Amino acid sequence: MTEYFDPKTQGGATSKSRRNFLKTVGASGVAAASTPLWAQTTQARAAETPEGDPVKASAPAPGMSRIQLNVNGVERTVDVAPQMVLLDVLRNELGLTGTKKGCDQGQCGACTVLVNGQAINSCLSLAISHQSDEITTIEGLERDGELHPVQQAFWEHDAFQCGYCTSGQIMSAVAVLNDDRIGQSDAAVREAMSGNICRCGAYKNILAAVQDARKTMKGGV
Amino acid sequence: MQSFELIRPESVKDAIGAQSERSAYIGGGTTLVDLMKLGVMQPDHVVDTNRLGLDEIEVLDDGRLKIGARVSNSRLATDARVERDYPVLSQALLSGASTGLRNMATTAGNVMQRTRCPYFRDPAKPCNKREPGTGCSAMDGINRNHAVLGTSEHCIATHPSDMCVAMAAIGATVVVEGRKGTREIPFEDFHLLPGDHPEREHDLRSDELITHVVLDAPLEGAVSTYLKLRDRASYEFALASCAAIVTLEGTKVTAARIALGGVATKPWRAVDAEAALVGEDATAKMFEQVALLAFQRAIPLEHNAFKVELGQQAIARALRDAVQQASQGEHQ
Amino acid sequence: MSETLNTQKPRIDGALKLSGGADYTADINLDGQLYGYPVGSAIASGELEGLELEEALGMPGVVDIFHHDNFDSTLKHSPNSFAEKNTVSEPRLPFEDTTIHYHGQYIALVVADTFEHARAAAQNVKGKYRANDQVTSQLDELDADNVAGLPGVLQEGDGQSRGEADAAYENAEVTLDHHYSIATETHAAMELHASTATWSGDHLTVYESTQGVVFQRHALSHVFSMPPEQINVISHFIGSGFGGKLFMWPHAIMTAVASRRLKRPVKTVVPRQSVFTSAGSRPRSMQRVRLGARADGTLTSIRHDGSNETAFVGMHNDTVISATPSMYACENVAVTNRVGEVNHGMPCPMRAPGEAPGLFALETAMDELAWQLEMDPVELRKKNFAERDPASDLPWSSNHLIECWDNAAKRFGWENRTAEIGAMREGDEIIGYGMASQSWEAMRLQCSARVTFLADGRLQVSCGTQDIGTGTYTIVAQTASELSGVPIEDIDVRLGDSSLPSGPLSGGSFATATVLPAVKAALDAATQALIDKVTQDGQAFSDVDSESIELNDRALTYGDRSIPVTTLLEELGIGQVTAEASAEPGDEKNDYSFRSFGAVFVEVRWDPGISRLKVERIVSTIDIGRAINPMTARNQVEGGLVMGLGMALFEQTEYDKSGYLYNANLADYIVPVHADIPPIDVELLDYPDYHLNAFGARGVGEIGLTGIAAAISNAVYHATGKRIRDLPISIERLLMAN
Structure with missing residues (x-):
């Protein structure tokens, strides 16, 4: 029984994750590079073809509307009913389950994604209103198998426990670090991140990770 | 959330034309989508305002600031003119909700924000605001978060907005567009007291759409602050908040604007306190005195009596902090 | 000790959690899956006299609605015993009777083809109640x-x-x-409670956000009168629980019954309000x-x-x-x-x-x-x-x-x-x-684990416990690495599956003290199995006293002689050597x-x-x-x-x-x-x-x-x-x- 161990079906922590970690942890030169890999635009992943969007050749079913979204650099087409929120479309229609549902009411931040670079609560946003928007989810942060500096910093600082709020924390952190209207002090970061609840209470490490990632990113996205 | 039809007009005229008895406008969705999920609002038609433009902020010739209905809370809070001329508004906005929600929430949507009373938000509970005549569950229920000012025997729900409190203090006009044309509603008249009809929350006719909010010109040389008091340090609605704007001549107060949040059924202008303060020395003792006036007519209930004192504290401290800026030369 | 123990190790599941790749219960979608959405009681005390179902049943996508009158009457209570590992949170079965004991008590489960359809229909299921005048809301006495x-x-x-x-x-x-x-x-773990049930013949698989896959398996076994072997409970990643997910809640039973009746997988993600009213405090x-x-x-x-x-x-x-x-x-x-x-x-x-x-x-x-x-x-x-x-x-x-x-x-x-x-x-x-x-x-409890040496040099460690965010995956890997010499990146840890050797609840701060000795016991057993093979006639150490052979740096060693485990497995022509073992506390408590x-x-x-x-x-x-x-x-x-x-x-x-x-x-x-x-x-x-x-x-x-x-x-x-x-x-x- 030497079959490849697939975490998605068998559970557990894997070699893949570990190798990823070594690769990225070992890449201490990343920050010094003039054009860091992670600073490339989301279009970098456009070449990747999604496994196939859940859209039929025929017209949308009655009551459904067909919309195009640019998700993590990939053009996606999906039929949505008006009452479908972006969170559920990402998770249930597009298979991007990295974005989490913690309350479904805008009260926890677990569903935070970037829309045209801005952090929003995807649970309160009608999917149909996002025609042609650029949406970045947690799945869209890695570049060429390397974690984004914020993801990397979260790992090194153990800025999570259960991991459930983590996607939202990271997406908010990316937005915070790219928003020059938000101050750089610990207090400013804490305030700006306060819409992302971490019930495990890993807040101290999250703050450390965000501030550390700021240094790594040196102004890059 | 029940199904509905989304209408996406390209002009204000079409948007107004699309409005009906069973429709609702949507901006950022932070209130409407939430309430639709809860079954509190169940429109057949949702009219999307996101293709209507209305996203400019401009200074008018008379010095007033005209804010498009769709300007997001984040953008308004960090607009250079707002930060310079209306820092109290910027502070109020940034004290509300969270970064993500402020990115979504719009100016008009915030004006139209609905109460956070949990009984209102649960269709299974009696609520005069949601279903007139069914009774008020909060009156004899848990009313810690509820209002002590502007209440009626039918409703004690608090108006939740921070932005509106700042606007009430600054002075503003809500510009609406309807089938009969444009109407300008003074901000203090826009939100209605619950009275016998808590279901009527504002002076907006069924065909009308908010297109702009116009802030009064800033008071020359004024200092201001927004102070929000709540359980946790962020991401929570106010238990009591105060927007204070004052102008001074030496130590004397020459003008005062005091508005309250978290304690009243609408963004609450403390006019008695303002009147008492003008012409007086700007002292801590005086601030405490006028703060008492603001709550003279308060009607506390079982769980919210503390808001009377907390609200008074908010006023006194906000005034003190504002005046301290004057002595430190930080004019607005 | 040591290079790996008592040292700061970034979590081995970090990349999965940080990139959205970790599969929490609600992330798992099965072919043909239906969506359950519960309806809670509007009152806290009284009788449920009936339900208005017609409107909801006629709504788009609705497949069925489960409630007192049509629920499964063959269900039995779990004995609710900690010693027998079948504790449940709420002993009452869902829809068991029509008495309402608390606000939010489930009165129906709507099942529909999409989440949106299930939620919309659930909003239109209305209970008809006879409320008691007397409600015990708090007991200051x-x-x-x-x-x-x-x-x-x-x-x-x-x-x-x-x-x-x-x-x-x-x-x-x-x-x-x-x-x-x-x-x-209220625990208010960020992850909503969730359960997905699917039946294959007389075998039930439940994906559940739980701090105890083994406990839930045993509890389901009693509720459904099935041998535990026919039930598997899976919980690879848990958005924490803080105790709220230790023991099974009624939503899991409702979901499994619906799946059996409808012959399709059913997923129920408990809405936040119901998590508050009906999933512990x-x-x-x-x-x-x-x-x-x-x-x-x-x-x-x-x-x-x-x-x-x-x-x-x-x-x-x-x-x-x-x-x-x-x-x-x-x-x-x-x-x-x-x-x-x-x-x-x-x-x-x-x-x-x-x-x-x-x-x-x-x-x-x-x-x-x-x-x-x-x-x-x-x-x-x-x-x-x-x-x-x-x-x-x-x-x-x-x-x-x-x-x-x-x-x-x-x-x-x-x-x-x-x-x-x-x-x-x-x-x-x-x-x-x-x-x-x-x-x-x-505290420390009894625990089993399994260790497998794989031909490619990797080591797999399995235990029917869970990682709720405490880092169990990582410390199991650290321990196995420390004891075997296999680098931590070459260790696969499998948890959160009741078909694995029986492990403890993730609660009470006893998982670490309980699981690691079992990992050691299993590794020792697997090592012994290797030694048994390497000392067989014709094998490298056939001339050696087996008790003198050690596992060092991924090789069996005797004095200055050494054979890598991978070489041994290759020579033996087998893909793996595996062993299971248990460890339990002794009489140290005395x-x-x-x-x-x-x-x-x-x-x-x-x-x-x-x-x-x-x-x-x-x-x-x-x-x-x-x-x-x-x-x-x-x-x-x-x-x-x-x-x-x-x-x-x-x-x-x-x-x-x-x-x-x-x-x-x-x-x-x-x-x-x-x-x-x-x-x-x-x-x-x-x-x-x-x-x-x-x-x-x-x-x-x-x-x-x-x-x-x-x-x-x-x-x-x-x-x-x-x-x-x-x-x-x-x-x-x-x-x-x-």
């Missing part, structure tokens, strides 16, 4: 002297009372008698503490009478007195707990059950005694330090509480404290210092008392002009034996402290007079957010406790949440002179207190 005639059931103190507490109290030079209360709290507790002491601070009597509310649908004793008999050297101690029923959803253990609420009362009382005696609160505790466990009269396995007090005091700067109330000020703020002791029982200890110091800032209280900083020194991974262990303590900050200042699940759960959401149930978090300094002492297990680890999940609420309330008193004995220390309590 529990808080009394635990004498006859009071409501509820008296739980004696587990035989841990000793001496003559009442007589000693009467004769004490100094006495204190105070009442304390703690509001109902730490029950409201009331406590009376009486202390007697000599003028020099020596305790002569401790009487701790606790009480907690439970639900009409089940008994939950929250044992708030559990730590008291062991905390201080005192000859006369009496403890009781009384439990009474209210119309609430079923309570259950919540992180540090017993100790978190109990130590709030006891450690606040100790502070009050220190003030009465005009003694430094640290000195009072030192004066009463228990050299051995006074409850069991056994020696401690390891106890460095004095060092915790000293170190934490030093790191905090306790010597800068001006004892006088309100004497320390800065600007508008008054500064308060407070401290408390921390403690949690250390020889030692096992507890973890800590001290927590807090600075608060009180701005009386605006009634604003904030925690300015927290320092804690913790004695948990050896931390296998100090990085994840420290994170656990910090998380406990944050939850304790919430417990002290914010958290209360509020039921109104009608039993309605008023704040069943994350906006109105206030938990700490980023902006509330002060600098936190946690020091982990490193005194391995080898009496408990070979790794010296005692577990770390709960202790951070003990003592912290008392430390905060004590600091509040120092700042304000207001002694708030009721949690949370809300703004109104601070405003109204004298």
Whole structure:
């Protein structure tokens, strides 16, 4: 029984994750590079073809509307009913389950994604209103198998426990670090991140990770 | 959330034309989508305002600031003119909700924000605001978060907005567009007291759409602050908040604007306190005195009596902090 | 030891969790899956006379609606036994009868083709009720002297009372008698409870967000009258539980029944409101503490009478007195707990059950005694330090509480404290210092594990426990790496699957102490299996005494001879060698008392002009034996402290007079957010406790949440002179207190 161990079906922590970690942890030169890999635009992943969007050749079913979204650099087409929120479309229609549902009411931040670079609560946003928007989810942060500096910093600082709020924390952190209207002090970061609840209470490490990632990113996205 | 039809007009005229008895406008969705999920609002038609433009902020010739209905809370809070001329508004906005929600929430949507009373938000509970005549569950229920000012025997729900409190203090006009044309509603008249009809929350006719909010010109040389008091340090609605704007001549107060949040059924202008303060020395003792006036007519209930004192504290401290800026030369 | 143990290791599941790749229950979608959406009762007490279903049944996508009249009548109750590993949270079966016991009690489950359709239809299912006039929304009467005639059931103190507490109290030079209360709290794990059930013939697979796959399997086995082997419960990643996901809830049964009836997978993600009403809470507790002491601070009597509310649908004793008999050297101690029923959803253990609420009362009382005696609160505790466990009269396995007090005091700067109330000020703020002791029982249970050497050099370790965020995946890998020499990146850890060798609940801070010895046993067994093969005739070590062969650096070695495991497997032509083994505690519990200890110091800032209280900083020194991974262990303590900050200042699940759960959401149930978090300094002492297990680890999940609420309330008193004995220390309590 030497079959490849697939975490998605068998559970557990894997070699893949570990190798990823070594690769990225070992890449201490990343920050010094003039054009860091992670600073490339989301279009970098456009070449990747999604496994196939859940859209039929025929017209949308009655009551459904067909919309195009640019998700993590990939053009996606999906039929949505008006009452479908972006969170559920990402998770249930597009298979991007990295974005989490913690309350479904805008009260926890677990569903935070970037829309045209801005952090929003995807649970309160009608999917149909996002025609042609650029949406970045947690799945869209890695570049060429390397974690984004914020993801990397979260790992090194153990800025999570259960991991459930983590996607939202990271997406908010990316937005915070790219928003020059938000101050750089610990207090400013804490305030700006306060819409992302971490019930495990890993807040101290999250703050450390965000501030550390700021240094790594040196102004890059 | 029940199904509905989304209408996406390209002009204000079409948007107004699309409005009906069973429709609702949507901006950022932070209130409407939430309430639709809860079954509190169940429109057949949702009219999307996101293709209507209305996203400019401009200074008018008379010095007033005209804010498009769709300007997001984040953008308004960090607009250079707002930060310079209306820092109290910027502070109020940034004290509300969270970064993500402020990115979504719009100016008009915030004006139209609905109460956070949990009984209102649960269709299974009696609520005069949601279903007139069914009774008020909060009156004899848990009313810690509820209002002590502007209440009626039918409703004690608090108006939740921070932005509106700042606007009430600054002075503003809500510009609406309807089938009969444009109407300008003074901000203090826009939100209605619950009275016998808590279901009527504002002076907006069924065909009308908010297109702009116009802030009064800033008071020359004024200092201001927004102070929000709540359980946790962020991401929570106010238990009591105060927007204070004052102008001074030496130590004397020459003008005062005091508005309250978290304690009243609408963004609450403390006019008695303002009147008492003008012409007086700007002292801590005086601030405490006028703060008492603001709550003279308060009607506390079982769980919210503390808001009377907390609200008074908010006023006194906000005034003190504002005046301290004057002595430190930080004019607005 | 060691390169891998007791060292800071980033989590091996980090990349999965940080990139959205970890599969939490609600992330799993099965072909042909339907969506369940529950409907909760609008009232808290009465009879359900009927349901309006027609409109909902006619709505788009609705497949079926399950309720009392059409539910499965063949279901049986789980025996609800911890020893048999089939405990359930709520013993009552879903839809079992038409009596309504609490607001939010499930009255129907709508099943539809999409989530949106299920939710829309659920909103149109309306119950017709006959509400009782009498609703027991809270039971203040529990808080009394635990004498006859009071409501509820008296739980004696587990035989841990000793001496003559009442007589000693009467004769004490100094006495204190105070009442304390703690509001109902809710776990509010970020991940919503979720269950996906699918049947294949007579085999049931349940994907569940659970802290105990084995317990749920056994419970389902009883409910469905099926052998456990035909049931598998899977929980690869859990968005934490804090006790709320220890034992099965009714939504899982509803979902499995729906799936069986409809012959399709059904996924139910419990909405947040239902998580509040119907998936557990730490029950409201009331406590009376009486202390007697000599003028020099020596305790002569401790009487701790606790009480907690439970639900009409089940008994939950929250044992708030559990730590008291062991905390201080005192000859006369009496403890009781009384439990009474209210119309609430079923309570259950919540992180540090017993100790978190109990130590709030006891450690606040100790502070009050220190003030009465005009003694430094640290000195009072030192004066009463228990050299051995006074409850069991056994020696401690390891106890460095004095060092915790000293170190934490030093790191905090306790010597800068001006004892006088309100004497320390800065600007508008008054500064308060407070401290408390921390403690949690250390436990170890039986556990099995499996270790497999793979031909490609990798090592697979499997155990039917879970990683709820504590870092179990990582410490299992660290341990296997340490013991086998296989680099940690070449170790695969499989958890969260009830078909794996039986592992413990992820709760009670006992998973680490329980699982790691089993990992070692399984590795030893697998190594022995390799040795058996390598010593067979014709194999490399056929001439060697098998007892002299060792596993070193991924190779079997004898003297200077060595054969890599991969080479051996290749030569043998087999893909793997696997072995399963169990480990269980011995009789060490007869020889030692096992507890973890800590001290927590807090600075608060009180701005009386605006009634604003904030925690300015927290320092804690913790004695948990050896931390296998100090990085994840420290994170656990910090998380406990944050939850304790919430417990002290914010958290209360509020039921109104009608039993309605008023704040069943994350906006109105206030938990700490980023902006509330002060600098936190946690020091982990490193005194391995080898009496408990070979790794010296005692577990770390709960202790951070003990003592912290008392430390905060004590600091509040120092700042304000207001002694708030009721949690949370809300703004109104601070405003109204004298």
